[in-house]
Amino acid sequence: MSWLVQSLNSSIGKKFVMAVTGICLILFLIIHLAGNLTLFIGPKTFDGYVHTLEVVKPLIRVIEVILGLIFIFHIFNGTKLWLENRKAKSTKYKVNAASENSSIFSRFMFQTGSIVFIFLIIHLVTFWAAFNFTGHPETKAFEFYQIVVYWFQNEIYAGFYIFAMILLGFHLNHGFQSAFQTFGWNNSKYFPLIQKLGTLYAIIMAVGFASIPIYFLITGGN
Amino acid sequence: MSEKNINLKLHIWRQESPSAKGSFEEFKVSVSPHASILEMLDDLNNRLEKEGKIPISFESDCREGICGTCGLVVNGHPHGPLPKTATCQLHMRNFKDGETLYIEPFRAKAFPVMKDLIVDRVGFEKIQQAGGYVSFNTGSAPDANAIPIAKEMADLALDAAECIGCGACVAACKNASAMLFVGAKVSQFALLPQGQPERYERVQFMVAAMDEAGFGSCTNTYACEAECPKGISVKNIARMNRDYIVAKVAKRTA
Numbered sequence: 149m150s151w152l153v154q155s156l157n158s159s160i161g162k163k164f165v166m167a168v169t170g171i172c173l174i175l176f177l178i179i180h181l182a183g184n185l186t187l188f189i190g191p192k193t194f195d196g197y198v199h200t201l202e203v204v205k206p207l208i209r210v211i212e213v214i215l216g217l218i219f220i221f222h223i224f225n226g227t228k229l230w231l232e233n234r235k236a237k238s239t240k241y242k243v244n245a246a247s248e249n250s251s252i253f254s255r256f257m258f259q260t261g262s263i264v265f266i267f268l269i270i271h272l273v274t275f276w277a278a279f280n281f282t283g284h285p286e287t288k289a290f291e292f293y294q295i296v297v298y299w300f301q302n303e304i305y306a307g308f309y310i311f312a313m314i315l316l317g318f319h320l321n322h323g324f325q326s327a328f329q330t331f332g333w334n335n336s337k338y339f340p341l342i343q344k345l346g347t348l349y350a351i352i353m354a355v356g357f358a359s360i361p362i363y364f365l366i367t368g369g370n
Numbered sequence: 371m372s373e374k375n376i377n378l379k380l381h382i383w384r385q386e387s388p389s390a391k392g393s394f395e396e397f398k399v400s401v402s403p404h405a406s407i408l409e410m411l412d413d414l415n416n417r418l419e420k421e422g423k424i425p426i427s428f429e430s431d432c433r434e435g436i437c438g439t440c441g442l443v444v445n446g447h448p449h450g451p452l453p454k455t456a457t458c459q460l461h462m463r464n465f466k467d468g469e470t471l472y473i474e475p476f477r478a479k480a481f482p483v484m485k486d487l488i489v490d491r492v493g494f495e496k497i498q499q500a501g502g503y504v505s506f507n508t509g510s511a512p513d514a515n516a517i518p519i520a521k522e523m524a525d526l527a528l529d530a531a532e533c534i535g536c537g538a539c540v541a542a543c544k545n546a547s548a549m550l551f552v553g554a555k556v557s558q559f560a561l562l563p564q565g566q567p568e569r570y571e572r573v574q575f576m577v578a579a580m581d582e583a584g585f586g587s588c589t590n591t592y593a594c595e596a597e598c599p600k601g602i603s604v605k606n607i608a609r610m611n612r613d614y615i616v617a618k619v620a621k622r623t624a
Contacts, residue, residue, distance in 0.1 A: 233547075236546040
């Protein structure tokens with residue numbers, strides 16, 4: 149297996165790991181958003197949806213472990229890349245013209261990713277842990293819709309959530325097409341379409357996820 | 371040739387040796403709009419020599435944009451702000467009277483500054499030595515066009531072969547990655563029949579040499595393509611990625 153470790157640790161190997169894990173997370177976000185949108189239908193539908201997941205809990209646990217590993221790989225590898233790349237460019241230019249030759253989305257992947265990572269930790273503590281183990285912060289009841297209402301009435305929490313989702317959109321906008329480039333699927337016939345699809349996907353994800361805290365902030369969940 | 375000279379304020383990187391700490395030195399020049407930026411530096415060096423000062427060290431050779439020797443970073447752009455133009459072909463008419471220019475050497479850990487604006491691009495040589503060639507049997511010269519090659523393939527291979535190996539891609543990249551250079555060198559052979567026997571070994575050898583030389587990893591910002599004086603496409607990087615993955619997954623030579 150040494151060839152595998154060696155290959156994945158090469159410069160192209162590291163790109164490849166970022167792209168494969170990134171695509172997995174891109175697919176995961178679609179499912180996650182689809183589930184979250186049941187919040188708009190009402191407490192019954194959302195709680196029903198979460199209960200359905202409870203029924204297949206062993207399967208969900210397996211998926212969670214795989215997903216956790218994918219996240220760890222993506223974050224660990226990304227951080228490693230960022231540190232190594234900073235070292236490879238230890239001296240910066242006096243005049244920086246980066247904004248004229250590359251997109252802002254591509255240049256700040258580590259920064260946007262880091263804030264999404266902080267968001268992820270908060271998100272796991274406040275929602276995942278509450279849904280699975282601790283219940284509503286006050287009533288301790290496993291009323292999932294009420295847990296969502298509780299957190300999104302906190303303006304700071306909801307504000308950070310929205311902010312993180314915008315940055316997630318930035319991250320995805322670059323990541324989507326970047327993965328295809330890494331796999332070598334860059335053909336002038338279809339690559340422009342991939343880039344547009346990536347931007348559309350990023351907007352749908354950012355707006356989709358951010359719409360939930362906005363909705364609860366405005367309506368208070370009633 | 372009657373156009374008026376333009377006056378510029380230059381901040382030029384001066385560094386005595388690889389280990390010395392460099393800094394910017396300020397110069398005021400009046401230069402013909404028809405001069406190239408290298409000719410402006412020649413003029414300035416004549417002046418410095420007359421004054422008994424040490425002239426500015428920079429590299430150049432053909433001065434017609436094909437050798438890849440010259441390379442300065444002007445206001446943050448490798449080879450200056452004009453797209454698809456090498457430093458030697460960058461004429462002063464592209465700048466405004468009274469403008470301030472910051473002239474710096476290419477910045478990358480793998481390209482250490484030797485003196486002033488000269489960097490050591492030995493990393494590129496190591497990459498080329500690792501696989502930038504094709505092997506063939508010597509003997510009488512083969513007939514031209516004996517092997518049919520599709521027009522599209524020939525065009526793409528020649529586009530890749532346009533790379534002059536100047537290092538602007540590394541200089542432009544925020545990660546100091548050499549992938550556009552290596553992608554072009556891998557592609558120019560991978561696209562042609564003559565390059566097939568060594569295709570999958572070549573990509574592995576060249577990528578290994580690139581990693582060894584201390585270049586960073588590509589994060590697909592595409593700054594390299596934007597700054598490349600020859601307009602080499604990042605599709606060459608995609609091709610290299612694909613060949614590398616195929617080599618690692620499907621070929622027996624690891």
